[in-house]
Amino acid sequence: MTKINRRDLIKWLGAGVVCSQIPVTGSLAFGSTSNHQSNSPKLVWIVLRGAMDSLHAVLPAFDGNLLVHRRLIAEPALEAMLPMDQGFGLNNNLPTLHSWYQQKQMVPVVAVASPYRQRSHFEGQDVLESGLFPLNQDNGWLSRALEATGKTGLAVSHSLPVSLRGGQLAGTWYPNTIPFAKEDLYQRLFQMYKQDDLLHDRLEEALNVRGIVGNSMNGNSRKFKALAEAAGTLLSHQEGPDAIMLEMGGWDTHDNQLPRLSRQFQELDSGLQTMRTSMGEQTWNNTIVMIATEFGRTVAMNGTGGTDHGTASCLFMAGGAVNGGKVQGNWPGLAKKDLYEERDLRPTSDIRQWISAALIQHWQLSTAQLKSIFPDITPARIV
Amino acid sequence: MTNHLAVIATNRFGMGARDHEIKEAQSDPQGWLGTHLISPALDNSLPDSWAVINQYAEFRAIKNAEKSGQKPGNQNAMMAPLRRTYFQFCSDTLTRSISSEHSFSWRLLDFFSNHFSVSAQGGLMAPLAPTLEREAIAPNLFGSFADLLVAVETHPAMLIYLDNEKSIGPDSRQANYLKKKAKKTRGMNENLAREILELHTMGVNGGYQLEDIQELAKAITGWSVARPEKEEGHGFLFRERAHQPGQRNVLGKTYPDTGASQGETILRDLAVHPATARYVSWKLARHIISDQPPADLVDKMQEQWLKTSGNLKEVITVLIQHPQSWQIEQQKLKTPREFLVSVCRATDGVSPRKKNREQQSRMLVNTLTAMGHKPFGAGSPAGYADISSAWDGSDALLTRIDWTNRWVESLKKRVDPLTLMDTTLGEQMASDSRTIIGRAESRQQGLSLLLLSPEFMRR
Numbered sequence: 001m002t003k004i005n006r007r008d009l010i011k012w013l014g015a016g017v018v019c020s021q022i023p024v025t026g027s028l029a030f031g032s033t034s035n036h037q038s039n040s041p042k043l044v045w046i047v048l049r050g051a052m053d054s055l056h057a058v059l060p061a062f063d064g065n066l067l068v069h070r071r072l073i074a075e076p077a078l079e080a081m082l083p084m085d086q087g088f089g090l091n092n093n094l095p096t097l098h099s100w101y102q103q104k105q106m107v108p109v110v111a112v113a114s115p116y117r118q119r120s121h122f123e124g125q126d127v128l129e130s131g132l133f134p135l136n137q138d139n140g141w142l143s144r145a146l147e148a149t150g151k152t153g154l155a156v157s158h159s160l161p162v163s164l165r166g167g168q169l170a171g172t173w174y175p176n177t178i179p180f181a182k183e184d185l186y187q188r189l190f191q192m193y194k195q196d197d198l199l200h201d202r203l204e205e206a207l208n209v210r211g212i213v214g215n216s217m218n219g220n221s222r223k224f225k226a227l228a229e230a231a232g233t234l235l236s237h238q239e240g241p242d243a244i245m246l247e248m249g250g251w252d253t254h255d256n257q258l259p260r261l262s263r264q265f266q267e268l269d270s271g272l273q274t275m276r277t278s279m280g281e282q283t284w285n286n287t288i289v290m291i292a293t294e295f296g297r298t299v300a301m302n303g304t305g306g307t308d309h310g311t312a313s314c315l316f317m318a319g320g321a322v323n324g325g326k327v328q329g330n331w332p333g334l335a336k337k338d339l340y341e342e343r344d345l346r347p348t349s350d351i352r353q354w355i356s357a358a359l360i361q362h363w364q365l366s367t368a369q370l371k372s373i374f375p376d377i378t379p380a381r382i383v
Numbered sequence: 384m385t386n387h388l389a390v391i392a393t394n395r396f397g398m399g400a401r402d403h404e405i406k407e408a409q410s411d412p413q414g415w416l417g418t419h420l421i422s423p424a425l426d427n428s429l430p431d432s433w434a435v436i437n438q439y440a441e442f443r444a445i446k447n448a449e450k451s452g453q454k455p456g457n458q459n460a461m462m463a464p465l466r467r468t469y470f471q472f473c474s475d476t477l478t479r480s481i482s483s484e485h486s487f488s489w490r491l492l493d494f495f496s497n498h499f500s501v502s503a504q505g506g507l508m509a510p511l512a513p514t515l516e517r518e519a520i521a522p523n524l525f526g527s528f529a530d531l532l533v534a535v536e537t538h539p540a541m542l543i544y545l546d547n548e549k550s551i552g553p554d555s556r557q558a559n560y561l562k563k564k565a566k567k568t569r570g571m572n573e574n575l576a577r578e579i580l581e582l583h584t585m586g587v588n589g590g591y592q593l594e595d596i597q598e599l600a601k602a603i604t605g606w607s608v609a610r611p612e613k614e615e616g617h618g619f620l621f622r623e624r625a626h627q628p629g630q631r632n633v634l635g636k637t638y639p640d641t642g643a644s645q646g647e648t649i650l651r652d653l654a655v656h657p658a659t660a661r662y663v664s665w666k667l668a669r670h671i672i673s674d675q676p677p678a679d680l681v682d683k684m685q686e687q688w689l690k691t692s693g694n695l696k697e698v699i700t701v702l703i704q705h706p707q708s709w710q711i712e713q714q715k716l717k718t719p720r721e722f723l724v725s726v727c728r729a730t731d732g733v734s735p736r737k738k739n740r741e742q743q744s745r746m747l748v749n750t751l752t753a754m755g756h757k758p759f760g761a762g763s764p765a766g767y768a769d770i771s772s773a774w775d776g777s778d779a780l781l782t783r784i785d786w787t788n789r790w791v792e793s794l795k796k797r798v799d800p801l802t803l804m805d806t807t808l809g810e811q812m813a814s815d816s817r818t819i820i821g822r823a824e825s826r827q828q829g830l831s832l833l834l835l836s837p838e839f840m841r842r
Contacts, residue, residue, distance in 0.1 A: 122504045126762075137763035159755040162762065172755065173778045181788035185828060189784065189835055192819045196837040198716075198775060203784075206777035 039282070041321060041362045042235050043243040044275070044289040045142055045163060048268070049125060050251030052293040053307050054314035055345065056261050057094065058108045058327070062087030065334035070301040073257050084108070088327045093265035096273040097316065104325035106318040107382075109354050111329050113295060113347035119309035121252065124294030129162035131352055131374055139166035141352070141373055142243060145359060146170060148369040151242035154234060156227050163245055171241075173209055175222055175230070212237050224248045228271035232278030235287070251293060255304035272318070285320030288362050290355065292316075296345050299334055311344035315351055321362055328354075328382060353380035386809040387711055388412040393807075394842040395714065396671065396703070398486035399725025400807045416703045419487035420525050420696050425517050426475045430468060432514035432539050433617040438465060439507045440611040465510045467741070469503055472513035473758040474744025477720075481727040488524065491699065493720060494670050495520045498663070499535045499583060500766030501544040503759035508544060512759040515540040528663065528693035529654035533647055536579060537619045539608040545575035545764060552604035552627025560624075571627070576600035578764045584653040586662030595634055601627040602638065603646035660688035666769065668702060673714040674770045677707040713811070713841035716771040719754035721842070722783060723747065726834050729807045730794055753782050784835055791831045800829035812838050 056073065059081050060066055066074050081089030082098040090098045090108070100106035116127035116135075127133055131141030140163035146153050153170035155161050164170035186207060193200035213230040224246070231244045248268060253260050268291075276284050296313030312332070318324070332338050332346040340346040356379040359365050370379070386405055392412035393400035397419070408415040430438070442461045480489035496516040503512040519538040523531035535541055542548045550572040551558050561569060576599040581587050605626030609616040621643035631638045633649050634656070641648070653659055664684035668676035684701050691697040702708055717725060751757055755774060761767045767774075800820055804812055816836045823829035833839060 122502075122762075138765055158752055159757070159760070165763075168772075171776050171778070174753075176782060176785055177753065178782065178785040178789055181785050181831070184824065185784070185788060185831055188819060188823070188828070188832060192816055192832060192836055195813060195815055199780065199837055199840065202775060202777040202780045206781035209777065210781070 039286050040242060042279075042283060042287040043142075043362065044231065044235065044287060044319070045243065045245045046289065046291040047125065047129065047161070047163070047245070047247050048251050048291065048293040049247055049249045050121060050253075050293075051124070051295050051297055051309055052251040052264075052313060053253060053257065053261060053297040054110070054293075054312070055296070055299065055307075056257065057091050057265065058084075058110055058314050059089040059091065060087070060110075060331060060334065061089050063331070063334045065299075065336075069299045069334065070307070072305065073301055073307075076258065084327055085325075086327055086331075091261075091265050093262045094269045096269045096276075097318065100318050101325060105320060105322055106316065107322055107324040108327050109315040109317070109329040109349070109351075109380075110327060111312045111332050111345055111348040112315050112351040112354060113312045114351050116295065117311065119295065121294060121309075126162050128292060128294050128351070131355070137162055137165070140164050141355065142245065143167040143170055144373040145363070145365075146243065148365065148372050149242075149363050151363070153243040153245065154241040155245040156231055157245070157247060161245060161247065173213075173230075173234070175213075175226070177222070208239075209234070212240075223271075224267050225271040225274050228275040229278045232275035232280075232283075236279040236283035253297070253306045254302065254308060255306040257301075257306040260306075281320070287319040288321050288358050289318045290315065290358065291318070292351060298343050299339060299345055300343065311340045312347040313345070315354055317354070317358060323382075326383075328380075349380060350377065352377045356380070357382055387811065388709060389415075390809045390811045391709055391711075392416055393486075394725070394811075395708075396487045396490065398480055398483075398490055398721060399728040401484075401486075401728045401731070402806065405806060405809050413703050416487055417700065419485040420699060421485060421488060422524050423479065423483070423485070423488045423492050423521050425479065425521060429471055429475060429517075430510075432511060432518055435465070435468060435510045435514060436507070436539060436608070436618075437611045438468075439510070442506065462506060465506060468510040469513060469759075470741070470744045470748055472510070472517065473748045474740075476513070476516070476758075477724065477747045478744075480724050486724075486728070489724075490671070490721075491524055492516060492521055494667065495524065495531070497761070497766035497769070498666065499541065500761050500764055501540050501759060502762050502764075503757075504762065508540070509759075511540045511543065514538075525696040525699070526694070527654070528659070528688075528695055529651045531695070532579075532583065532650050532654050535583070536575065536603070536650060537606060537647075539618050541575070542606060542608050542619070545578055546572045547575040547603060548607040550575075550600065550604050550606075551625045552601055554629075555604060555625050555627055557622070557624040571600055571604055573597065573600040574764075575606075576603060579650070579653070582765055584662070585656060585658040589656075589658035589662060591634060591658075594632075598631045598633045599646070599649055601629075602631045602633070602649055605643065606646060654693050655689070657685070657689060660685045660693065664688055664698060667699070668708075670769050671702065672708050673710075677705075680705045680707050713838070716775050716841055718767075718774055719751055719756040719779065719783075720758075722840065723750055723754070725807075725839070726787060726790065729803060729834065729839075730790070730798060730830075731796070750786055753786070755779050755782075783840075784831075787834050788831050791827050791834070794830075797826065798830055800826060800833045803830065804833055807833075808838050812836070 056077055059077055061078055077091060080092040082092055083089050084101060097106055114128045115133040116124050126137050127135050129140050130136050132139060142153060142163040143166045146169040147167040153164050155164050155172045156174060157172050158174050160170060160172055189203060193203060213233055227246055231246055234240045235244050250264055292315050293313050296310040297307035298310045302308055330348040332348050336342060338346060352374045356370055356374055356377050360370060360379055386409050389405045389408040389412050392408045392415055393404045396416050445461055480486060483489055499515065501512040501515050503509040515538050519534035523534050551569050553571055573596055577596050579599065580591050580596055585591055605622045607620050607622045609618065609620040614620060623642060626642060629640050631645060638645055638648055665676060665681045668680050668684060683705055684698050687701045688698050748758055756767060804820065816838055820829050820832045823832055
């Protein structure tokens with residue numbers, strides 16, 4: 001395993017991309033890693049912040065108790081749902097995910113949870129991203145996976161999210177809302193930074209990323225769809241990262257859940273579709289997309305047409321590298337006696353077991369490598 | 384006479400030279416820095432932590448009423464003042480560090496605010512987090528570290544952020560009551576105790592054991608925050624019923640049960656422990672001087688710490704006077720905050736375009752957010768990482784460039800880049816950079832090049 005340091009890391013962002021107006025110097029030969037073939041296995045990690053209501057996404061149509069707990073919001077969803085196996089249905093606002101399911105490129109995993117059992121969003125997200133319990137906010141599971149494999153990662157974010165903290169192989173990118181300076185200023189800065197290797201390399205790298213994602217991002221939408229599109233482009237680029245992380249907020253539906261979640265699902269779904277298009281089929285065929293949330297929501301509807309913070313939720317895995325088309329995970333049931341603390345969907349597996357299973361298959365992790373990412377986790381068996 | 388040392392005084396220690404600072408510092412740079420060691424003054428017309436807690440309690444009450452359908456309300460409208468308060472606090476610190484004549488003290492405030500990091504996450508913590516530096520850190524910046532430590536650990540922002548306000552001793556009267564009367568058991572929370580030892584005092588390799596964390600956690604059970612309207616007091620409240628009875632043993636020393644002061648006595652001992660002296664001295668030197676601070680500098684600071692029982696003014700004076708603090712070669716890339724503040728100091732403006740104070744404060748905070756250092760946004764009790772590699776990413780650099788370009792375009796005052804070069808960087812400026820700035824196509828471009836030059840971006 002070659003360990004690349006931060007100075008080498010910039011090469012994958014900086015190397016080889018010729019932007020017409022930017023001087024490309026001879027220092028771009030890139031480095032020690034060999035992860036960058038176009039068919040190298042890619043990972044997309046999407047965190048839905050705010051606790052997505054899995055019971056509204058993957059509907060257990062066979063479980064009569066669903067209507068007992070939440071008739072008002074479940075009934076319309078059940079009527080419109082897109083069928084899957086074992087009597088489950090997918091919310092009709094997720095048509096892209098459903099078409100992938102039909103192509104055997106999507107797996108929903110039901111009743112998963114991180115080891116966290118309180119109900120604070122921030123802690124829940126931190127535990128999910130850290131993958132450690134007790135929590136360490138400065139050490140993320142994806143970062144550990146990169147360190148173990150020498151792969152590189154990128155967060156579409158202003159600053160590094162917990163998932164990618166702790167190592168040396170991850171960077172950030174976010175569309176700039178500030179208007180670009182004139183090309184001439186960058187040119188002159190290049191000249192000025194000749195005496196300063198670090199600044200010179202960083203500027204080169206930054207402008208190259210801008211070249212990859214295109215100027216269209218400037219000042220434009222920072223909606224999930226636009227970010228997902230850019231992520232797809234970056235990921236498929238010859239010098240792109242091996243893993244990319246996206247975040248999407250707006251899932252904390254304490255009220256008025258029906259219309260709100262419809263919009264959320266549509267935005268997520270169309271973003272995923274755009275991402276697949278922008279990365280192209282070749283990259284898609286070597287990609288696993290994992291979509292997770294910090295915890296689920298209460299099984300029963302509250303007084304304001306919404307749901308409150310709960311426990312188990314679902315995980316989606318999709319992509320050309322996924323062998324899908326079947327709902328995974330054990331269903332705990334929705335009878336009152338089966339609920340966690342008599343209110344939430346009971347977790348039947350640890351979300352880290354599924355992430356582990358995906359990593360082992362996709363990145364060919366050894367047992368020792370897996371231990372360095374998730375100590376004490378047994379990978380899930382996909383049936 | 385060369386002005387290298389004055390440039391170091393104003394840039395490495397200070398937050399960037401303003402006006403005539405290089406001239407002022409030139410004859411005695413160390414003496415000049417000595418005059419900075421006074422507590423930074425903040426706008427005391429802004430709300431305090433107790434006002435914030437009350438405001439939030441009102442918001443919750445209305446929200447709950449709304450939930451149970453009693454009366455309609457507008458949550459967003461209710462939250463707006465709390466969010467505005469967050470921006471006001473952040474901008475108060477920023478604008479004052481921009482205009483200050485003692486900018487070294489503001490750097491130190493920034494350092495300790497990050498050392499005792501609290502995150503502005505959620506409705507309450509957003510406006511509450513910034514009150515920690517205002518109320519607990521700024522007033523104690525140049526006194527004894529023990530006073531600073533006690534003020535921080537008993538402040539509502541810290542108690543709530545690290546969950547100590549709900550921590551109940553396993554054998555406390557409250558725990559016994561809960562065991563009998565209610566099904567639910569609430570227990571002790573070790574978060575704050577762990578971070579006190581690991582992050583605030585001795586450091587992760589400081590030599591304490593798991594039992595020390597647990598004993599400290601027990602000692603500070605009952606350290607809580609009063610509930611507005613429902614309880615006496617404002618801010619810190621000692622809940623005797625939640626306090627774990629009995630003596631405690633921390634780092635081999637026994638502390639009798641003296642109630643609220645049991646924890647304080649332990650903190651005061653921790654503040655003068657050699658591991659604490661070492662760890663905090665090292666962090667200070669690393670923050671101010673170099674990512675790899677000279678060993679002798681850290682040794683001397685630690686010695687002074689132990690000799691003066693952790694008098695921060697004395698320890699910082701050692702830092703100022705040590706020859707290895709004054710290496711001519713630039714040592715660190717400025718953090719986003721240092722960069723923003725120093726650009727504003729150099730161009731003598733808080734915001735030339737935005738007249739409205741509200742907009743202005745949002746602009747400053749949003750700029751830092753875009754550069755990856757949102758105020759109180761570290762999201763970890765460890766704070767933002769304190770070495771350059773944590774903020775020297777390519778995206779952050781491009782944001783600096785585009786922002787600076789726009790900033791310069793918006794300046795009303797005509798600023799001559801070559802004059803400014805001398806007042807901000809003096810002889811630090813390499814001749815290559817000088818030439819490139821001199822050849823700029825316009826005054827504006829020259830100014831952007833100056834502010835984005837390696838010499839200005841580093842310190």
